[in-house]
Amino acid sequence: ATARTVIARVAPLGSRLVLALVEDRTREKRVEAVRRDFVANVSHELKTPVGAIRLLAEAVTEAADDPEAVERFASRMLTESDRLTTLVQQIIELSRLQGDDPLEAPVSVSLDDVVAAAVDTSTIDAGAKRITLVTTGDHELHVFGSLDQISAAVSNLVANAVAYSDEGSRVLVSTKALGDTAQISVVDQGIGIPAREIDRIFERFYRVDPARHRSTGGTGLGLSIVKHVAATHGGDVNVWSVEGQGSTFTLTLPLQPHALDGDGEPSGPV
Numbered sequence: 001a002t003a004r005t006v007i008a009r010v011a012p013l014g015s016r017l018v019l020a021l022v023e024d025r026t027r028e029k030r031v032e033a034v035r036r037d038f039v040a041n042v043s044h045e046l047k048t049p050v051g052a053i054r055l056l057a058e059a060v061t062e063a064a065d066d067p068e069a070v071e072r073f074a075s076r077m078l079t080e081s082d083r084l085t086t087l088v089q090q091i092i093e094l095s096r097l098q099g100d101d102p103l104e105a106p107v108s109v110s111l112d113d114v115v116a117a118a119v120d121t122s123t124i125d126a127g128a129k130r131i132t133l134v135t136t137g138d139h140e141l142h143v144f145g146s147l148d149q150i151s152a153a154v155s156n157l158v159a160n161a162v163a164y165s166d167e168g169s170r171v172l173v174s175t176k177a178l179g180d181t182a183q184i185s186v187v188d189q190g191i192g193i194p195a196r197e198i199d200r201i202f203e204r205f206y207r208v209d210p211a212r213h214r215s216t217g218g219t220g221l222g223l224s225i226v227k228h229v230a231a232t233h234g235g236d237v238n239v240w241s242v243e244g245q246g247s248t249f250t251l252t253l254p255l256q257p258h259a260l261d262g263d264g265e266p267s268g269p270v
């Protein structure tokens with residue numbers, strides 16, 4: 001090839017390379033912007049409970065001769081510090097899920113165990129609102145992945161269903177095998193989600209009109225965690241909701257392919 005044809009062949013390659021580098025830089029900038037946003041959001045979200053605890057501590061000091069007021073302020077301090085703990089735990093969890101190796105040492109995870117643990121975690125809150133928690137569907141389904149992550153995801157969905165439901169309603173957790181996937185659905189008869197908000201609820205720190213459910217003290221991180229857990233496991237999460245009637249969140253995860261051994265227990269991935 002003459003020098004000219006070589007240059008002619010290299011030129012488009014070169015411009016593609018430049019384009020790739022530009023795209024890379026743009027991506028890097030976007031990632032950096034998302035990170036900066038996250039840090040700004042985290043700082044802002046942490047300031048609220050820390051500020052509240054400070055104000056309440058001052059109020060306790062000033063109300064020293066009013067035992068009833070002291071008790072009231074102290075109890076609110078407890079609530080705020082619990083909220084702070086949850087927030088910090090969820091931020092750590094989310095940053096781990098966004099790291100390089102979110103699924104460190106995957107194991108066979110029993111969905112029966114996951115659902116039982118999630119229901120267990122919400123039993124007290126459900127009881128306080130006389131909400132009936134019902135489980136139904138297929139048993140002995142297994143997913144290959146992280147027990148902690150899948151438990152956190154399902155627990156978040158069940159806790160939300162209870163938090164955003166009225167007294168005396170019902171929350172159903174159903175587990176079904178569908179083709180080569182497991183579908184865990186959490187169905188509530190709660191306040192529902194306005195159609196215009198539904199695309200945003202999986203965003204970090206996004207809460208639908210916090211004023212309508214201030215008492216739940218949520219962080220806005222739960223569904224973001226659920227979404228990341230689904231993604232790291234090659235699954236998905238979907239929501240269907242009618243405002244004022246209720247919501248159904250369905251977490252879909254790939255079933256662990258397994259050969260049944262003698263005692264009917266899955267013998268691991270193949």
Ligand code: ADP
Pocket residue numbers: 156160161164188190191192193201202206207208209217218219220221222223224247
């Ligand atoms: P939060 O800690 O606020 O519950 P999430 O990320 O878990 O944060 O949920 C985001 C928002 O989506 C909630 O603040 C709430 O407005 C809405 N939401 C989540 N689950 C439900 C549900 N089951 N019913 C009604 N609204 C819900």
